Amino acid sequence: MQIYVNNQLAALKKGTCFEYVSENRMFSGSDGYTLTITFPLRGCPENLAIFGHINRADVAAQKVIFDCEIRDGSFYKFGSITITEISEVEVKTQFLEGRSEQNFDKTFDKVYINELDLGAPPTTAKSAITPSNAWFPDNTGCQCVALPWVNDYSGNIQNKAENIVDDAVQNKSHFEWSEDTTGLSWQPYLLYITKKICEAVGYSADFSKWEEVEEYKYLLICNTLPYAWYMPGFANALPHWTVEEYFEKLELFLGGEFDFDHRGKRITFAFTQATLAAKRPVCLERVVEEHSTEVKVDDDRCEYMEAKNLVYKDCDHEMWKFYSCDWFVKGWQNRVIRYNSMTELLNANKPYSTWDGQHHRDNRIDKLLYAADCDAYFVIRAVSRKQVIEWHASRIRVYYQYTCRLQPVNLFGGRIVDDSEDAEQVEIEFVPAWIDDTEEKYGRVLFLSFSGYDEDNNTTSEDDSDHPFMQTHSASSLAAGEKEKKSEYYDCIYIGWYDGSNYYQGTHLPYPNVENIVIADDWSNFNYAHFSLRINDRQERRGKIIHNIDPKMKTTFKFLSDTIPDVRSVFHIRGKRYICEKITATFTEKNGMSQLLKGVFYPMQET
Secondary structure (H helix, E strand, O other): OEEEEOOEEOOOOOOOEEEEEEEOHHHHOOOEEEOOEEEEOOOOHHHHHHHOOOOHHHHHOOOOEEEEEEEEOOEEEEEEEEEEEEOOOEEEEEEEEOHHHHHHOOOOOOOEHHHOOOOOOOOOOHHHOOHHHHOOHHHHOOOEEOOOEEEOOOOOEEOOEEEEEOOOOOOOEEEEEOOOOOOOOOEEEHHHHHHHHHHHOOOEEEOHHHHOOHHHHOEEEOOOOOHHHOOOOHHHHOOOOEHHHHHHHHHHHHOEEEEEEOOOOEEEEEEHHHHHHOOOOEEEOOEEEEEEEEOOOOOOOOOOHHHOEEEEOOOOOOOHHHHOOHHHHHHOHHHEEEEOOHHHHHHHHHHHHEEOOOOOOOOHHHOEEEEOOOOEEEEEEEEEEEEEEEEEOOEEEEEEEEEEEEEEEOOOOOEOOOOOOOOOEEEEOEEEOEEEEOOOOOOEEEEEOOOOHHHOOHHHHHOOOOOOOOOOHHHHHHHHOOOOOOOOOOOOEEEEEOOOOOOOOOOOOOOOEOOOEEEOOOOOOEEEOOOOOOOOOOOOOOOOOOOOEOOOEEEEEEEEOOOOOOOOOEEEEOOEEEEEEEEEEEEEOOOEEOOEEEEEEEEEOOO
């Protein structure tokens, strides 16, 4: 066995022994690492040349990291080695490889994405671009769009445009910016912003796997700020997350993995599902010992990512009660009317597109509706009303007629793997944006609600008065006083899907899709949007469990092997399939890697 530190062959302590642990990152978020490797210093010129100059203060602060290679026959690992303890006699180290090395590195733990220069839109002047061009992503190279949106604080539509009929051409019209649209605010694309973050920290990016999938290419960050604030930089509307946090949270949302090469300053991405599908299964034939144990809740809980409930972070906007409501769907199962298909559901309930406000005992308008072919629940929701006056002989009837929407519910409920009370769950902080109805003329648009820095006075520009007293951001922030809140307008990233297709007709404005079932306003038909943000639909990529395991049955196998198998593969052991948590190999200075390996496994649940 040979260990090279900074390209120099290090001398091993006589009789030294250490363990190398290969972990499955789906359990721990780590890859490979060793327990303590000890190198002699006193009387050892080879190691003194490598370690002898180390400053003791640096060692205490755990700042000393070296490149390291471990070679033993066909076993080869390249990573870094960090000093854990040093004296005049010897130095104790730990080797880290892959994600383990990445987790240890603190390059980005104090770099915040909303403090980076992530660029700005091409223009904020409405005279410089037409609505149709501002709404078409390819005009900016899929960098950003200026979609209309409602500021929840003021109720005003930002980036509002009016449909103008062309007198010279029959049945032709175009959009022009409204008079009360003084300037434009833009929403950037997720892929573009992620590349800009890499660029801002000096790293190149290989996101080819991401770009290959069209559905992911057109994911839109809906976070933006009013034009009146004149803070057009994209970073201003992002949460106060470190670069490290951003990529961790984005992995969870995309169902993928970002790998950082800090030496080459390069970041690559791959979808986990595709990565695991490419792994060849491993058959363990030389098993010498087996031990199974039941995993208890209060001690050795299984940390397998796919065994945890996956949920979107709760939001306080008005549509969230419809977006995510597992409690409601469970509680109303005795009031569900089930249909085989979405078409059948629509045809049966089409008369309820308008409603007189009356409730009847067997009225379907008060039921929870379910369509099996799209595995989705719906409620009938009133969105507007108008007064109706009817004459009947000598009597007059005055009532309100409601316009109703067939509203999908719980599309963004959790991916529930374990419904027990103590079940672990992981929150996705890239959440579906708030899409809601405005007045009938403009239709549905994006809604946004933001906090302002520490609840300062920045929202004065959206005051109800015609001429609010304006103040600079620096002065208003100072006047607001010192607060404990983070310096951010949004604490999460709102996501929609928008490819520039003509989702808007007539006077209706464009909006990003979040619901994957798009129903016509008159309930005449429906279609499936090109992309789904659902995580509770296991037929879709984002909701699909890759490998189902029994998280309460841990099995340890000792087996003989000349190499350490890929821990991310599916293992065939004694006629059953297993997912591996980790494999431990023992290395000695004299004999290198022992053939006797120990692995921790969980049985797969067969479907």
